[in-house]
Amino acid sequence: MKAPSSLTFVQAAAVFSLGVATAAVGQYLLTQQPSKPQRQAQALPIAAPSSSPVEVDALSAEQFSRICSFFGEEGFDKIQHAFVIVIGLGGVGSHAAHMLARSGVRHLRLIDFDNVTLSSLNRHAVATRADVGLSKAQVLKQRLLEIVPQANIEALPVMFEEAVADQLLAGPLVSLYDSNPAYILDCIDDVTTKVALLAAASAKGLKVITATSAGGKADPTRIHIGSLQDSVRDNLATKIRYFLKKKNVDASTITTVYSSEKSRCKLLPLDADQVDNPNQFGNVENFRIRVIPVLGTMPTLTWWSLDCDMALSTS
Structure with a gap:
């Protein structure tokens, strides 16, 4: 799965993050005799105490030490100062x-109008049952700040539309970062909205990477990064x-991460209530109601691959 030469460092970091982490293997739990109680590890504080700026810098350096070693100080500095917009969470x-x-990407803009649902917990990165009904953008921002407190994260619980493209794709609110996004990640699953985003990014000359459908697929060896023009066996890409x-x-001219595997599943049929009252089940007007079964690890692998590719491109 070789990235095209035109891709940059942020792409590599994105793909690296995406591909390395999730080839999940199911395990059978064997019945065992109860073991003797073992000494508990010393309890650690939930959060680090307040620290001076010098201590914060030292903590950050240690937290990202292996990433910095991988890319080198100059490359990692580019990653830290990159501004990335993620649309669809x-x-x-x-x-x-x-x-x-x-x-190590320190400035992210997270955009999604929707809320966390119970059925999405099989594939969401950080959401829990306690988050069901809450804004996806706000939930993700809160979790990421727990991991990287020094990050600058903008959470916008709005829907991407052509009318607000200028505002949503504008530079960051914090001026010490790049004035334009290093990358825009299109993780939207609605055709009309995806096309609006890709067209707007193209018109502005912004780098955008789009993800096509991972639904109904399960083979991680069929994940590719390449041109949207060359993606195959993907109905969403065709549309x-x-x-x-x-x-x-x-x-x-648009980079995409896609799977060349033939889908193993079909769209699920509507139930009787959905057939009789379709407008009551869509998130917004004209949005799809039917869904395709999803193996939770495939969306994960898809964008971990992309993250690795972005990181290499950015550095």
């Missing part, structure tokens, strides 16, 4: 943002190319 986007933060062509956007 479900099974794909939450993992992308999560691992970017853990890899995106069709509508981008109508907007005179060249699909070959």
